[in-house]
Amino acid sequence: MAALTGFAERRPLGDNAKAWALNAPAMVVIALLVAYPIGYSFYVSLQKNNLKRPRAKRFIGFDNYTSLLSDHAFLNAVKVSALFVVVVLGLTVVLALILALVLNERFRGRGLLLSLALLPWAMPGVVNGLMWRTIFDAKTGALNGLLQQLGLIDSYHAWLTSGTGAFLFTALAQVWNTLPFSVIILLAGLSTIPSELYDAATVDRAGAWRRFTEVTVPWLLHPLLIVLILETMNAFRAFDTIYVLTGGGPGDATTTIALLDVQTVLTFTDFGLGSAYAWVITAITLLISVGYIGLLYRKGNFEV
Amino acid sequence: MAEVRLEGVTKSFGGKVAVDNLNLTVEDQEFLTLVGPSGCGKSTTLRMICGLERATEGHIFFDGKPVSWLPANKRDVSMVFQSYALYPHKTVRQNIGFALKMMRVPKATISEQVLQAARTLDIEDLLDRKPRELSGGQRQRVALGRAIVRDAGAYLLDEPLSNLDAQLRVLMRAEIKRLHVDVARTFIYVTHDQVEAMTMSDRIAVMRDGVVQQCATPEEIYERPANRFVAAFMGSPPMNFVTGELADADGTRTFRSPALTVPLTGPTPPATSPDDRRVVLGIRPEDVTLSAAPVAGHHPGKVFVVEPLGPDVLVTVRIEGELIKARVPTPFRLGHDSTVYVGFNPNRLHLFAAADGTALHAPEREEHS
Amino acid sequence: MAEVRLEGVTKSFGGKVAVDNLNLTVEDQEFLTLVGPSGCGKSTTLRMICGLERATEGHIFFDGKPVSWLPANKRDVSMVFQSYALYPHKTVRQNIGFALKMMRVPKATISEQVLQAARTLDIEDLLDRKPRELSGGQRQRVALGRAIVRDAGAYLLDEPLSNLDAQLRVLMRAEIKRLHVDVARTFIYVTHDQVEAMTMSDRIAVMRDGVVQQCATPEEIYERPANRFVAAFMGSPPMNFVTGELADADGTRTFRSPALTVPLTGPTPPATSPDDRRVVLGIRPEDVTLSAAPVAGHHPGKVFVVEPLGPDVLVTVRIEGELIKARVPTPFRLGHDSTVYVGFNPNRLHLFAAADGTALHAPEREEHS
Amino acid sequence: MSTVVNVPLRYRIPWKKIVLYLLAVGFALYLVLPFYWIVAMSFMHEVDAISVPPHWVPTHPTLENYLGFVRPNTAQELVGGRAVSETPYSLRNSLVVATATAVLNLALATFAAYSFSRLKFRGSQVLLVLYLLTRMVPGIAIIIPFYLLMRSFGLLDTYLALILSYTTFALPITIWILKDFFRSVPRELEEAARVDRCGWFRTMWTVFLPVAAPGLVAAAVFAFMTAWNEFMFALFLTSTKAAKTIPVVAANFATDFNTQFTVMAAAGVLAVVPPLVLALLFQRKLVQGMAAGSVKG
């Protein structure tokens, strides 16, 4: 048999080589454009580096990171962020799933609703922030006006002045904003499910709920995985909305790590510490993402 | 559950009518087989019965109760899909056990029943594979397993054996029949295999372009087809047809065509108008006899094609432009173009109106054993 | 292109061997049919020939040239997928014409050829539909159309007719045969339909568990099966098998089992060891004769099951615990439990070694015509 | 037949439809009400916009806020006059950048995603996580080095700088999105195309990608939107109307000293319109089923 390989034609690439070749363009672009910035930012995170004191710049190893452990603001921000992620993620995923399921049905006005579902996405962050500010405004806000006209409140409230209020309303605004991404991904995921599977499940006496858990969910695990990862990432980095609505207040109630990070880098121009914050965010989201992957990837990994 | 009744059921897909004013009653515990050419509406009919497709018109009743508005999961029917529709994300075991799980059968019972079904279907060692890793026939067996493992009021099986080899098919056929007897429920079965249809069914409904042509016992269908379409459709190789007209010669009714003259016995319809006289004579290949030597009343012809079918030989004979197929026992020793004498069993002749193909005359019912 | 040769081809799916050291040569312009039980590796073999699956071991040659590393699109083969694999986003017309378009055939030619193929397949009026709007059989015909419309070096057809009705199947069979003659290319055909296999093929390869059991002409396979498996597999209803041993009684070789004693004629293998003496007698149902009155040398038995098959009747007779099937012409007039006398055509007896099933004795080759 | 019609058929209340429509309306309100407020404001005078109780429908409707964008004279009168004059350009810039980003992204991601959905190769999972990792470092940490990089390429204030940066943002996620959709394209389709004599590229183009269209559209929407509403990088990488995108310009309506709510609202409405129109055009693709009727089993 060995002789045969002698006159075999040019061997095509093996799966390994093919895969790397296919990944090459993406890897080159990414490496070219972000490898340096990412590496640089990590390097900076090992420095004492405040632009206000450029002459004091020096390499300090992991001091920025160790200092975080005793950094009150940071520890509090981690707590706030974690809570924010949980609330926003929970709401987003549930709402997005319901909306995607609705959109996956046939009914009049579906196209319109789908376009509306994309609307919050298309709104530039600044406009979005201002929109929510005018809505939640204590003096002239639309929410106050609406609730009062509906007779639900007697007088205008300052929704964002209590810690919990600020937190919840900020989260609501954030959810409105990040909903479209999840909806689109889940909806596209839904559209890949062959309808005959639902037929089969219906005949197998599965009601709507069981069809959902037994057919829809397994098929949605991977799209859900993306949604979870990205929404976690987004919620951890939520900045625009929070900044415009509360600036992180009252007190520390809505100061998330992202807010702290942006403030540290841009307002305090402390690049060293800011980069360390950024890498902590990276590490946390990476850890959570790997957790999601470990939880969902294999379960949803089947071929049709 | 039990009796399935379709009343005036019509289904059209955007103008194209797939099932046309169907009236059909499947008795309790009956085994009804739907046959018909590809695209005649068999699957659509099953899908309507099972509730996956809503009839454009007409209504469906289970045991006299209308179910048109009942969703499929409440209809208590089990179905094998023509396209299998296996759950790609579940293992074979989970696929088969799914309906049981939905019916809240205890886990232990499920795994036992699944195992038993898998044993029956000879897919016991595939239980932990995903459908993706199965061969065509294996997938089909999983689909079958999914339907038969559970208890249902009616079983709808859409070509459940088409991708299986003959051996397995025979076994599976027996299993399905046994299940039918065991559970004593209504079965509606779609198949293209005539042997299957003939051997398994209490009744056969022959469909064509969404319309039921005849619904009767297998013998009836085979022996006394309601029209030329049914006669042609059932039986393989199909019945021979010769177009000609009725004539009264020498006091006996005779069929006459350019090639053939066949005397008819028994009651034949009175032929009044010339149109009525235009008829088609039908005779099944196994009712055609061939002899090498001339026989009285036999027609001389030439051997055209000889096809061995294993136990029999299918011989096509040319008689003045008409091609007549005869099925004769092996061995057949005449070669191409040899002259052969063709005889028609006079008790097995069929007559159909040339105009619309309705049966005018069929052989007397025979008593078996 | 032409001769397809497989040398020591093995395919395993993660440990599970689907095709095992396959050596097979399909001659130029030959029509080879692959048959075998579900899951025996037929589709896998086709897929390897076609280049969709890489052999784990061994090599494939087209006209003597190794093609193991050639991708499917360069192999110049055409294939009907068992699962159809229609392009869901293209109309039937585009599906059928796709390969032609890829081969840069002029538009006008394409549409003409597509139309002609569609006519052949009787799907002319479905040309502008999408696959999801078709019935199962219609989809299968589109899949077939896609493969036959184009010119290719070899045509691989994986159960292309399984979902068609008998009539259409007969027509399609003829069309495929005609195509084979017209294009004069190599055809490799997978089917579960024995009639198809018997009537269409130049040679039939019978597979089992990834191993070819016998590869020979249809007659050879039917009349002189290489082993018990092939004998059992080909022929429906299958051959009767009775396990027993060889004995020399009264100077003649005799087969003896608790139920039966059958004298053997013709040369039989010398039985030296006791193991060698353990044999299985095989006889096809059509070589079993039944008579109501006692006949010398016939075995008395009781009628167990009577199954009408249309032209014939399949009668299962019980002879002291052995069940023997006989296929006899209609009408058969004995009822259940009646005594019947069973005779075996002495010229049509098969003998297989009990140990491994290899054929020891087969009927002499008969001359047809 | 008349008897058939008279059979008392139990008609069921279509709960499903009712729930569906209720949910649809609920979501529509939730999605549209906040935005409606912006729209309403954009047709109001500043004074009406902050009135108590709010006017849900503009009492003295005006087009002034919009006309400013086309009539620079009125614009001069307004706070943020320069931003007003830049708005039309920025819309064009945003469209170009977002579209290019979407296209470039799909082009690059398709290859990579294909490898993850079809090929078994060592390191695939690690590579997937690595892709994600590049996206997990917050933009704030890399914006300065990225700015430096773009500056050294001489790309500041060009479309290309934005397109490249957004591509790197969107690429990892696009790969993740696409790999899932590719996975649900039946392998047999691809095989059929290969047998029909298509090379890999043709197979992708003529069979694979059309079947995976919903996923492609979803990924394209994602990339488009990422580029459409990104603010920080756009701010740093652009400085003139040659490349400024709409978020950067819209931000100019809100200064420390004054905020022209109504003009800003108008700009916001304008910013939302192009993606919305695109969405309306493509929504069919997004919800079309993928491979119905193509394979048996």
Place this chain on the structure above:
Amino acid sequence: SNDSSSGGGSGDGSVKFEGWDYEAALVQQNLDRFTKTSNVKVNYTPITSAQYVQKVVAEFTGGGGPDALYVYDDSLAAWVEGDYLQPLDGMAGVDEVYDAIYPGNAQAMTYDGKRYGLPYYTDATCLTYNAGILAQAGISKPPASLEELEAQALKIKSAGLLEYPIGLPAQLSDTWWSWVWALLFGSGGNMFDDQQNPIMNTSDTVTKDVFAWLQQAATKSKVIDPASLQLLPVPVDNAMKANRYAYTIGARYASRDYNDPAKSKAAGKIRMGLVPSLDGKEHGTVSNTRMYGLAKDTEVKDNAFKLLTYLGGYDSDKQPYTAKFWFLQRGLGFAYKAMVNDPTITAALKKFADPKVYTHLAEIAKPRNVLGVPWYTEFETEMHKVVQGVLSNQTQPSAAVASLAQSAETLKKKYS
């Protein structure tokens, strides 16, 4: 392109000029005039104000900075330390300018003894009140002391005119809270001594007392709007214009809008007053200064300086042309002492404020003395949070000052 080298001139002597995007169209208009008269081309880029500092920092770090630019007084120290700016000492006309402006402004533009800017605009913080509402409640004079302010507010409140008469912008933001500093300076207090050591919890009790008053007014007498915690300056302005607050503390500049009938329902009723103090006798306030600065690495120093002079200094008529331009166009506060005597200026000023009060405020205003420390921004941010705690009764004044002192010490250590 425009970033070929650091300093950024494109070879034809044109000046790359950057500023935050306030009234960019007007700026351009003014620059066009400069180009016409001086023949120096100016390449002007307005930058979103919220990100102005960050972007300029990025540009200087990356080496693509402007030649001339706007500078906030609170960025000055950092930008000097960062080597972005060069001192103007000794350049033509600089001393003249510094002599002609209010000392507070001069101080704000000086770092480490060197002068780095020419004034763009300045403002002092004042008490702004709605005389109409006061009159309705029977009050004729603005309050001089905080006690009085609270009493007046209570009167308005009990008259049922307003639920919360006082509004303050107290949402967290990265700009400074002038009203806190104004209240401290108004009572002669300070948080830091001249060596930038925290004194708010030691030698100087004003901070604590002011905090105590704030807490009292916000949570006991409830005259300060609790919604303040979510208000930025703009909504406060809107409320003032809508007659929904009787008092606020903010920039003088805002009164122009408040009294503009086209924009405000309170037009004509808004008055400017001195910041009430603890004892009602002493008065002071805080000022801020925006200036024009010169980049250190500029390659077109002469032209850039010409531009600086045009914008922030005297023109050939010895007139601060641009400063006047801004005041007349938009009412931006000016640093030049003499400008208030200009009849056109006075006329314009009279439309929204009492020139005497306006000028007096400018004279008594002084800049924050901690602007020069590197940790000022961090401290300011921390201070906002603490004051929020005071206003919402979560932090007691004594604890508040202690925590501020603590923060200051920590920050100091961090930057040492």
